[in-house]
Amino acid sequence: MKRFVAVFAVILGWTSVALAATPAPLTTLRDLHALSNAQANQSLPVAFEATVTYAPGHESLLFVQDGDFAVFVLDTAKSNLIPGDRVLVQGITRASFRPIVIGKSVTLLHHGALPKPVPATFDELIHESRYDCMLVTVRAVVHTADLRISPNRRLTYLQMLTNGGYIDASVDSDDENERRDLLDAEVEITGVAGGIFDGKMQPTGVLLHLSSFAGVKILKHTSTNPLSLPVTPMGDIILGYHMQDQTQRVRVHGTITYYQPGSAVVLQDGAKSLWITTLASNPMQIGDVADVTGFPVAKNSTLVLAHSEIEDRHVQAPVKPQPATWHQLAFRSANRPDGHLYDLVSIEGKVMTEVKGAQQDEYVLASDGQLFSAFYRHPDPGSHIQLSPMKRIPLGSKIRVTGICMNEEANTFGNDAELPFNILLRSFDDITVVGKPSLLNIHNLIIVLGLLLLVVIIVGAWVWMLKRKVHSQTDALATMAQFEQRRSHILEDINGSRPLAEILEEITEVGSFMLHGAPCWCEIMDGARLGKRPLDVTRLRVHSVEIPARSGPALGTLFAAFDPATPPANAENETLSTGMKLASLAMENRRLYSDLRRRSEFDLLTDIQNRFSLEKNLYAQIDEARQNASVFGLIYIDLDEFKGVNDHYGHHIGDVYLQEVAERMKQQLRYHDLLARLGGDEFAVLLPLGSTRARVEEIALRLERCFDAPLDVEGISVQGSASIGFAMYPEDSATGDNLLNVADAAMYVVKNSRKQTASRTLTV
Numbered sequence: 001m002k003r004f005v006a007v008f009a010v011i012l013g014w015t016s017v018a019l020a021a022t023p024a025p026l027t028t029l030r031d032l033h034a035l036s037n038a039q040a041n042q043s044l045p046v047a048f049e050a051t052v053t054y055a056p057g058h059e060s061l062l063f064v065q066d067g068d069f070a071v072f073v074l075d076t077a078k079s080n081l082i083p084g085d086r087v088l089v090q091g092i093t094r095a096s097f098r099p100i101v102i103g104k105s106v107t108l109l110h111h112g113a114l115p116k117p118v119p120a121t122f123d124e125l126i127h128e129s130r131y132d133c134m135l136v137t138v139r140a141v142v143h144t145a146d147l148r149i150s151p152n153r154r155l156t157y158l159q160m161l162t163n164g165g166y167i168d169a170s171v172d173s174d175d176e177n178e179r180r181d182l183l184d185a186e187v188e189i190t191g192v193a194g195g196i197f198d199g200k201m202q203p204t205g206v207l208l209h210l211s212s213f214a215g216v217k218i219l220k221h222t223s224t225n226p227l228s229l230p231v232t233p234m235g236d237i238i239l240g241y242h243m244q245d246q247t248q249r250v251r252v253h254g255t256i257t258y259y260q261p262g263s264a265v266v267l268q269d270g271a272k273s274l275w276i277t278t279l280a281s282n283p284m285q286i287g288d289v290a291d292v293t294g295f296p297v298a299k300n301s302t303l304v305l306a307h308s309e310i311e312d313r314h315v316q317a318p319v320k321p322q323p324a325t326w327h328q329l330a331f332r333s334a335n336r337p338d339g340h341l342y343d344l345v346s347i348e349g350k351v352m353t354e355v356k357g358a359q360q361d362e363y364v365l366a367s368d369g370q371l372f373s374a375f376y377r378h379p380d381p382g383s384h385i386q387l388s389p390m391k392r393i394p395l396g397s398k399i400r401v402t403g404i405c406m407n408e409e410a411n412t413f414g415n416d417a418e419l420p421f422n423i424l425l426r427s428f429d430d431i432t433v434v435g436k437p438s439l440l441n442i443h444n445l446i447i448v449l450g451l452l453l454l455v456v457i458i459v460g461a462w463v464w465m466l467k468r469k470v471h472s473q474t475d476a477l478a479t480m481a482q483f484e485q486r487r488s489h490i491l492e493d494i495n496g497s498r499p500l501a502e503i504l505e506e507i508t509e510v511g512s513f514m515l516h517g518a519p520c521w522c523e524i525m526d527g528a529r530l531g532k533r534p535l536d537v538t539r540l541r542v543h544s545v546e547i548p549a550r551s552g553p554a555l556g557t558l559f560a561a562f563d564p565a566t567p568p569a570n571a572e573n574e575t576l577s578t579g580m581k582l583a584s585l586a587m588e589n590r591r592l593y594s595d596l597r598r599r600s601e602f603d604l605l606t607d608i609q610n611r612f613s614l615e616k617n618l619y620a621q622i623d624e625a626r627q628n629a630s631v632f633g634l635i636y637i638d639l640d641e642f643k644g645v646n647d648h649y650g651h652h653i654g655d656v657y658l659q660e661v662a663e664r665m666k667q668q669l670r671y672h673d674l675l676a677r678l679g680g681d682e683f684a685v686l687l688p689l690g691s692t693r694a695r696v697e698e699i700a701l702r703l704e705r706c707f708d709a710p711l712d713v714e715g716i717s718v719q720g721s722a723s724i725g726f727a728m729y730p731e732d733s734a735t736g737d738n739l740l741n742v743a744d745a746a747m748y749v750v751k752n753s754r755k756q757t758a759s760r761t762l763t764v
Contacts, residue, residue: 032046040099044092046093049089049109051085052082054210057080060078072133073100075106117136125206141160147176158170171210171211185221187217187218235710256290262281265284276308319344322340345423351365376390388428398434401423403425405421446491504524515572520579522558545557608676613674626734633696633727636747639720649716657711
């Protein structure tokens with residue numbers, strides 16, 4: 001009896017310890033709001049009552065409120081609820097922008113009234129955490145009311161101006177009549193307050209959630225229908241521009257991890273990093289501690305500090321780059337601050353190709369089966385930084401790159417998705433070779449296959465000399481020999497100039513050969529079908545494999561058809577798998593070649609042809625003109641005062657200005673006139689055979705006059721002009737180089753004449 005009592009006491013003690021180790025659930029939203037993110041990340045249990053204020057049926061999320069406290073709930077049970085439902089939420093806490101709840105069960109208690117909405121201003125919503133997830137009322141003027149459509153949702157998205165800044169609202173309705181009456185109307189909007197965030201869960205704006213247009217009350221309709229406004233000439237829209245910006249200057253502190261004089265600085269402090277735009281070009285040292293003041297800007301869900309002034313403290317506190325994998329840098333989650341935007345990181349990858357461009361040098365790398373780019377932006381020609389020669393690295397080498405993580409998509413706020421990124425290099429010293437190219441490449445593979453073929457032939461001769469003692473083995477080896485020979489030819493053709501369609505046709509023929517004559521064909525993603533497809537495949541047993549791409553959707557599908565009476569065999573999988581790998585290699589090789597060819601002939605900034613393409617076409621046209629005794633013209637264009645645009649507005653505006661200039665000049669040309677950017681602010685136009693001097697003068701005048709109207713560059717009116725000269729073949733020169741020089745000299749005569757005229761005008 002005493003032993004039983006003792007054992008019972010021990011068991012009771014263990015039970016008490018276990019119960020004491022499990023924390024009691026949080027039963028009120030007040031208790032939940034008192035948690036820090038670190039505490040919430042311990043998955044504390046919750047069991048509280050609250051009222052649903054927003055519950056979209058297409059997503060597993062809820063906003064609930066009880067009194068003066070509200071919280072965001074991930075409803076894993078996907079309960080069918082509506083605003084006003086009183087519910088019991090049971091689950092655990094988790095860290096996010098602020099603590100949230102993972103609801104394991106949400107039980108409907110009864111339906112009741114919604115909480116009374118709290119009047120709120122822009123400053124209160126953007127600064128005060130107590131309004132997060134609360135039902136609020138805001139007064140605003142509607143600027144846009146757009147329909148947004150996704151596979152499982154149709155909603156109206158509003159952008160509204162309040163006294164203090166812009167806020168957005170999403171309304172779960174696509175009522176066109178409601179949208180039409182909202183433009184420029186003063187409204188009182190009632191919804192659940194939420195936020196717009198970047199990939200690190202840093203707030204970049206305010207977003208209200210509404211279940212219907214019942215939450216939008218029009219206080220004052222617009223006095224004028226927007227479509228009845230008088231038409232404003234496109235060049236005069238700046239006359240309607242007006243802004244009162246009360247954004248206050250802020251100061252940040254951190255370590256410089258990237259610096260491009262006259263353009264940008266990246267500052268990092270612990271897990272936080274920030275892109276800073278600046279016109280400063282004074283020397284700064286990467287790794288120095290700096291203080292920066294500027295004006296915060298949130299654009300496309302990304303935080304930027306603009307119009308900044310930087311004070312380099314000249315105290316070194318280098319940031320250690322964070323080692324990462326492709327999946328770590330690409331991962332985005334809606335409720336986890338796991339993003340690496342603008343962080344200093346390092347990642348290893350295999351060099352697939354490298355491209356030297358006019359504005360930047362780029363390495364395309366493969367890591368974890370995915371592609372990304374590491375690029376080095378050329379310094380401005382007028383800066384004190386000298387351009388370093390591009391670091392040549394053998395293809396196939398494994399390298400480690402260190403730099404700034406740049407997301408290709410500005411809005412990084414997604415639901416557990418992987419989005420593309422690139423690495424911005426500070427210098428070529430950020431590249432470290434950690435592994436030489438593998439010996440397993442196509443050239444060595446061909447040699448190995450050739451040796452294998454030779455071995456097969458020797459073995460076949462030896463078997464024949466033994467009077468076919470193993471006749472069945474000899475047939476198998478002969479079949480393998482033919483297969484290896486044809487595969488070797490296919491590998492050679494992939495690196496040659498044979499058309500892709502013919503290579504794919506031969507792959508299907510080899511597959512049919514290895515499958516003893518079974519029909520084999522290929523269907524690629526553009527809809528083309530290659531090979532021999534039976535007329536009626538419904539009566540046959542069809543085996544297929546997808547042709548994968550290095551990234552993105554499959555490139556196509558490889559098929560083989562068999563008699564339904566024959567059972568599946570391993571040879572089918574092996575043959576189609578081999579054919580799939582050859583087809584994937586062929587298509588990826590041609591895709592890479594096409595991309596590299598375009599990069600070599602087109603200017604990446606303006607998307608028109610570059611100097612290399614112009615000179616190639618010029619020399620070819622001279623040869624044709626000599627044979628046909630024809631004439632043509634070459635026009636040389638140099639933008640006036642382009643450096644002033646860069647100095648006054650910054651290099652980004654300068655780049656957009658060049659793009660607008662190129663587009664405007666293209667509109668003055670015919671489809672067979674070739675416009676090219678020679679570099680910097682210099683352009684040229686190659687006219688076709690038969691272009692007379694009068695025709696060339698006409699086009700040159702049109703190009704000059706197209707600068708009469710100011711250019712609208714991202715809301716900035718820029719008055720441009722250009723100095724233009726031209727040369728005629730063969731009247732001015734019969735060689736390409738001299739023709740370019742003559743046109744260039746003619747242009748400079750015009751430019752100097754303008755300068756002298758301006759100087760005389762000032763003197764008078």
